[in-house]
Amino acid sequence: NAGVTQTPKFRILKIGQSMTLQCTQDMNHNYMYWYRQDPGMGLKLIYYSVGAGITDKGEVPNGYNVSRSTTEDFPLRLELAAPSQTSVYFCACAMGGSNTGELFFGEGSRLTVL
Amino acid sequence: AQSVTQLDSHVSVSEGTPVLLRCNYSSSYSPSLFWYVQHPNKGLQLLLKYTSAATLVKGINGFEAEFKKSETSFHLTKPSAHMSDAAEYFCVVRTGTASKLTFGTGTRLQVTL
Numbered sequence: 001n002a003g004v005t006q007t008p009k010f011r012i013l014k015i016g017q018s019m020t021l022q023c024t025q026d027m028n029h030n031y032m033y034w035y036r037q038d039p040g041m042g043l044k045l046i047y048y049s050v051g052a053g054i055t056d057k058g059e060v061p062n063g064y065n066v067s068r069s070t071t072e073d074f075p076l077r078l079e080l081a082a083p084s085q086t087s088v089y090f091c092a093c094a095m096g097g098s099n100t101g102e103l104f105f106g107e108g109s110r111l112t113v114l
Numbered sequence: 115a116q117s118v119t120q121l122d123s124h125v126s127v128s129e130g131t132p133v134l135l136r137c138n139y140s141s142s143y144s145p146s147l148f149w150y151v152q153h154p155n156k157g158l159q160l161l162l163k164y165t166s167a168a169t170l171v172k173g174i175n176g177f178e179a180e181f182k183k184s185e186t187s188f189h190l191t192k193p194s195a196h197m198s199d200a201a202e203y204f205c206v207v208r209t210g211t212a213s214k215l216t217f218g219t220g221t222r223l224q225v226t227l
Contacts, residue, residue: 004157031213040123042204042217043158058214090157094213101146101165101208103215105157 001026006091006106013081013113021076021109023091031094032074033058033103034066036087043090049074050096081113116141118188118205120218128226133177133192135221137205140186146208147188148215149179153201161203164188175199200225 007022025032030051035043045058049068063085065077074093078085088110092103121136139145149161162173169181175198179190188205205218 033214035217040219042219043215044217045214048214092158096213101148101163101213101215102160103158103213105159107155107157 003027004091004093004104004106006089006109008109009107010110011112013078013111015081015083015113017081018077018079019081019111021078021089021091021111023074023076023106024072025074025091025093025104026072027093027095027104028071029093029104030071030096032068033092033094034064034074034076035090035092036060037090037108038087046076046089078111083113085111086113087111116145116207116209117216118147118207118218120205120221122221123219124222124224126224126226127195129197130194133190133195133199133223135190135203135205135223137188137190137218138186139188139205139207141207144183147179147181148206148208149173149177149188149190150204150206150217151201152204152220158204161190195223195225197225197227199223 004025033048034046044060047066049055088108091106117140119138147164150158152158162171164181172178202220209216
C-alpha cells in the first residue's frame, strides 16, 4: 500500500497562474483533508471531505477549490496564485466514524509563488 | 473554541537524557488530544492519542504523555533521547466533527551528542 500520494512534490508558479495539487489514497478512507504548513504556524485546514461528492471549507479556504468525485482522489485547485500561497501543502486521510483523530499524511507538496 | 499552546518552539537535549515537550490545551469539555511527529521533509505521523480513557498514554518509540485536567496540560515525555528523535512535534486537539484537527505551532527537538 502506498498510503497517501501527493504530486507534484515541488512546484514554482508565477503570480496569477493556476495549478492543481493531486492527492490520492489507497486506504479506502472516507475522510480526506488538505492542510497548509507555514513556518512557526503549525498546520491550517484548507478544505476537507467526509466522502465522495461532499466537501466543506476549513479554516483558510480563500483562493482554493476542491472536488471529491471518488473515494481515492481529492485534488486541490489554486486559482490565480498569489505569493501568500507559498507554503507546504499536506493531504491526509482518516477512517472516520468512532476511530477518528488519526490522520495519515502524504509527504507534502512544496509550492513557491513568485 | 478548542486550542492548544506549545510552550517551547525549540528544545535541545543531549542523547540519553530525558525529553519534555510541553503542551497546554483550552477546551470547554473533555478534549481528544494527540501528538504528531514530523521528520525533516516528511509527512506527519501519529505518535499517541488521548481520548478520555487512561490519563497516561503510551505511544510509539518510547514516548508517552499524561493528560492532567487540573493543569490543562498534555506534556510529551521520553526517558532517554535518541538521535533519531530529532524532529518537529505537534500537539493537536480534535475540534468538532469529521476528525478536524487544530495544530499547535510545533516544537523542534534537537538531540546532540
